[in-house]
Amino acid sequence: MIRKFITRVFGRKAPGASGEPAVIGVGKHGIRRDAISSGSRRTVETLQKNGYKAYVVGGAVRDLIAGLVPKDYDVATNATPEQVRRCFRRARIIGRRFQIVHVMMGSETIEVTTFRGHHDQHVGNKAQTDDQGRVLRDNVFGSEKDDAARRDFTVNALYFDPTSETIVDYHHGVADLKQKTLRMIGDPKIRYREDPVRMLRAVRLAAKLGLTIDPAAGRPIREMSELIENVPPSRLFDEMLKLLTSGHAVRCVEQLRAEGLHHGLLPLLDVILEQPMGERFVMLALENTDRRVREGKPISPGFLFATLLWHEVLAKWDALMTGGDRQALTRIPALFQAMDEVLDVQAEKLAITRRIAGDIKDIWALQPRFEQRSGKRPFGVLEQPRFRAGYDFLLLRAESGEVDGELGQWWTDFMNHDGDARSAMLLPARASETKKRRRRKRRIAPDSSTETAE
Ligand code: ATP
Ligand code: MG
Secondary structure, eight states, rough: OOOHHHHHHOOSSSTSSOOOOOEEEEHHOOOOOGGHHHHHHHHHHHHHHTOOOOEETTHHHHHHHOOOOOOOOEEEEOOHHHHHHHSSSEEEEEEESSSSEEEEEEEEEEEEEBBBBGGGGGGGGGGOOOOOOOBSSSOBBOOHHHHTSSBBBBOOOOEETTTTTTTEESSSSHHHHTTEEEBBBSSSSHHHHHHHHHHHHHHHHHHHHHHOOHHHHHHHHHHHHHGGGGSOOHHHHHHHHHHTSSSSSHHHHHHHHHTTEEEEEEEEHHHHSSHHHHHHHHHHHHHHHHHHHTTOOOOOOOHHHHHHHHHHHHHHHHHHHOOOOOOOOOOHHHHHHHHHHHHHHHHHHHHOOOHHHHHHHHHHHHHHHOOOOSSSSEEEEEETTTHHHHHHHHHHHHHTTOOOHHHHHHHHHHHHHOOHHHHHHHHHHHHHHHHHHHHHOSSOOOOOOOGGOO
């Protein structure tokens, strides 16, 4: 009933009918010109005054209709990058493969893109693809209609003109959004082959907007998930970061799993989610991150990746201390070796930047130092630049049951007390040693790969 009504109002003609887009008035979509940021509105108006077509497009229009606050604004136009640049006082052309223009309006930066052609429609200009069909170059200008067709999902192909307050809708995106469906434009298999990152985007956008992935777009993901391996690491890292910091990381990961996608699609989570202790820790970390994102607090990628990889470090740390076919290392050298090995493996899949890798290591390296609660050492730990992140990390470990809750509580108290009270808290050197030994005995899980490396 509702579905029929929505379809009648927003129109879903047979695919490829006239090829003309629906032009939807404000009475039906409800987005007024003052709903968008002033910077994006001024950018569109300036381009239009100079005789060009211009719209706010993509995620911002989608989010506004869905009742969310857009993260950023993209503008699409038929002006070339050079023409765009000349329309504004503060604008610069960026990018090599496909040039876009950053227009600075007050504190906002608006990304302006020239309508892009979908390579299929440019036979003489065919995009280069790799053996699997992944698009390597995609740098042809196109018409407005071409631009809509090369976008991934129908809800992402909406063009809002603030001047007339209309939405130009080539692929029934408004109807799909109202019906809570994430539908791929074109043949999903071909679109995933062109760009496997679209599989991750499908999961992330469905989780963020509460949409159901249309079966035609959902079904092929399982069999195609390994194509993710061909994606350059830096892109995969960006997309993973978006997914994990979307404010819906828990839902995203659950959805990836429900579809059997955490294998291969997310190399990072492969091992971890198979281990009960690892899973509990990762899920707590993700819940924590989601909460912070929703409260508008900053989150650090270093902290996030430190949590995701921690149980791999624990397993490796343990193995290095035991020796196996290598010579056994003592505790701290073994930890540093484990940290390097885990990060090296991930670097091949995800381009974790050097700065973030530094943050991750600082957080990990602090962990054994939290056990030293006698003499001057705890004071030194407090002075560490990454103390706060390391301490938050320790609390997560305690919450997940990996270390004693008492250890986390001790540090909370130590931090909150002042000088004399702190000194009174210090453990005698011997007692702290005994505690350490006692903890070493306490095995958390029977499976040796999941125990703490204590
Ligand atoms: P969000 O900003 O919430 O991450 P978004 O959809 O705006 O989501 P962006 O990366 O900002 O994502 O992309 C802007 C628009 O560009 C999208 O809405 C979509 O139309 C198009 N787009 C982005 N990535 C792809 C892709 N891999 N394939 C096709 N179109 C894409
Ligand atoms: Mg966006």
